[in-house]
Amino acid sequence: MKPAYFLLTALYAAIALSSCGDAPLKIYDDPKTVEEEIKSFQLVEGFAIKNVAAEPDIVMPVSMAIDEDGITYVVQMSDYPFIPDSLNGKCSIKVLFDNNNDGLYDSSVLFVGGVPDITSVLPYKKGLLVTSAPYIFFMQDTTGDFVADKVDTLFSGFFTGNSEAQITNLTYGLDNWIYANNHGQAGQVKFLLQPGKEPLSVTGQDFRFRLDKGLYEAESGNGQFGLALNDLNHRFYTQNTLHIQTNPIPYRYLRRHPFLSSYRADRNISDHELEMFQLTPPPYWRKTRSERRQRQYDSLNLNRIEWADKHFTGASGATFYGGDAFPVAYYGSVFTGEVAGNLIHRDVLVRTENDITYTASRGENEKDKEFLASTDSWFRPASFYSGPDGNLFVVDMYRQHIETPVSIPEDLKEDMDFYAGNDMGRIFLIMPNGYNASGYRRPAMSLMTSADLVPLLEHPNAWWRTQAQRLLVERQDKSVAGDLRKILNSSQAVPARLRALYTLEGLDALNAEDVSVALKDKDAGLREHGIQLAERFPVLANEIIRLVDDPAKFVAFQAVLSAGNLPPGKAIPALVHALNRYQTDSLFTIAVLTARPGIQSQMLPALVKAGYFEPAGKFKEMYLEALGYAFGLQDLPGNMPALLALLSAETVKRQPEWLKAAANGLIRGTKASKREKHSPELIASLKKLADQAADEAVKKQLTEINTEGK
DSSP states (O other), rough: HHHHHHHHHHHHHHHEEETSSSSOOSSOOOOOOOHHHHTEEOTTTEEEEEEEEEEETTEEEEEEEOOOOEEEEEEEEEETTSSSOOOOOOOEEEEOOTTTTSSOOOHHHEEEEEEEEEEEEEEEEEEEEEEEEEEEEEOOSSSSSSSSOOEEEEEEEEOSSSSGGGSSSEOOOOOOOOEETTTOOOOOOEESTTTSOOOOOOSSSSEEETTTTTEEEEEEEOOSSEEOOOOOOOOEEEEBBBEEEEEESSHHHHSTTSSSSSOOOOEEESTTTTTTOOOSSOHHHHHHHHHHHHHHHHTTOOOOOOOOSSSSSSSEEEOOOOOOOSOOGTOOOOEEEETTTTEEEEEEEEOOOTTTOOOOOOGGGGGSSSSSSEOOOOOOEEEEEEEETSSSEEOOOOOOOOOOOGEEEHHHTTTTOOTTTTTTTTTEEEEEETOOOOGGOOOOOGGOOHHHHHGGGGGOOOOOOOOHHHHHHHHHGGHHHHHHHHHHHHHHHHHHHHHHHHHHHHHTTOHHHHHHHHHHHHHHHHHHHHHHHHOOOOOGGHHHHHHGOOOOHHHHHHHHHHTTSHHHHHHHHHHHHHHHHHHTTTTHHHHHSGGGGGGGGHHHHHHTTTTSSSSSSSHHHHHHHHHHHHHHHHHHHTTHHHHHHHSSSHHHTTTTHHHHHHHHHHHHHHHEEEEOOOOOHHHHHHHHHHHHOOOOOHHHHHHHHHTTTT
């Protein structure tokens, strides 16, 4: 009967769609006017929203940026949702102007057009950095007509598949690095200004670079479309269902040696799971696809739910709000669009001194609703921009369908027009009720002297602080170093002291005394960054070690990461102390393992002497397995005797699972080495370990490696 039931249901649906004399039943909504769309918004109390730009001036907008002189650049991603060929791109960048200073854009110029897959822009050195997979370009208008007439290719080799997962979200960091999301996509990246260098693999990672130093490298994380950097330069990124993630271990630590087992350090920091408060019903195709998938899961007795709506599936555009127009409680929030759910979600980030990572929670006024939700299914808040006036721009792609066709069953595509909305697009501005724009004047920072830029590092709006720092670093005017040190030593504002510290760094004027000021700062965030910068100054090594005991756990964590870069004589005692003190926290264990001294044989007797192995603990098992992996992979003289001596210690012998963990690590490491022949020392040690092993499977594998390696 069940198959017949579904056939009848399909038949009735077909009849309903083609009733004699009646128009076909619409399964997708029509677009609304700008005024109608605004009426569809349900915004939290205390805020208002207005439209500042719309079609035909802009179409298919996905991101925007405002330069130091208040000029607005908007990315129009007209290739979406199809992958263009390299010669016939449709993406473009528009320059928008507010000629009468009323807060509304009233004219535009095409900066550049006909480029494939542009996803983000960043003002830099009187031009724009542009992500356009497989490239990152530098584009400039050299004649003053706001049309790009100079285009240089800086990087090549990024992934060019799915446009939702390409290189994107260029963001200027506190540390003078420029960050970008790469969604972990495979790529062999070349810096065209350094043609002789080997390509950099970014597979499984994000990306960052510094043009002033000619540096570029992979960065930890798998961010998709949406990257927020807060005042402490901590990164938060979106990835469809995971609307806010972070990575507490930068790539430069996580991969500073090649002998670490694979650890993915991404952390989902949301305390409210996937639930969202959506006002629109799921689109017909998603509802139908979800029902089909659920029937399949149920038929296989899988304990799995396929959500069609009210759960994050299209999180996009995570943006740090650093403005000064909203109430102070909103500062530091991360705003994320849910393009499939037609809403804007806000996360409040909290990190106490007992934490390493943040927790993202709903705001007090948004426990049972979103910051903004719409009843208009065409509302697609792809990204945001925290602007110079202190308010929040919303970039609305505004289109009927937001998903890529590759994810939709063929029969459901027949009723879908993937081009519906390609001639539309809107930008809105969210502001507090009663906001008075009369006091705002468009920035003209390029005309300011370097001395005039320095006080802007203390501006309450992060946009001004960032532009001032960037311009000072670009100009390389060291005459302001004294003024910067005054801010570092006496400003009451933590973000200003941080900016002064890193502006000195960007000017190559930073010294050990400056860093010492940060290391002794009453603010934990300053101490955290002081430790990172102290790695450059050997004279500050003991200060790094001292801060392994900092009362703020995240400061101590950074000290452990940085201590791993010290010479072994200083590093090993610090790492042993850290493992002992923070033995119930897996992140500290990983931090120690990322350091070369942390996997050296000299660590083991020091750990035994310190009493690390006396109580049991699951992270000790993790440490021994990772150590075994590193030893098996390296096959260095002295490693195996040290490991056997450790496993023979009375405190360790009382925990038979530790021997098993170390043996499993050795098995994996020796296999991963792909050596044709192991050293006699390793072979002899494997035999002794096999004799001690109680687990028969482990004993067998150790014996097999013994035989193979001879």
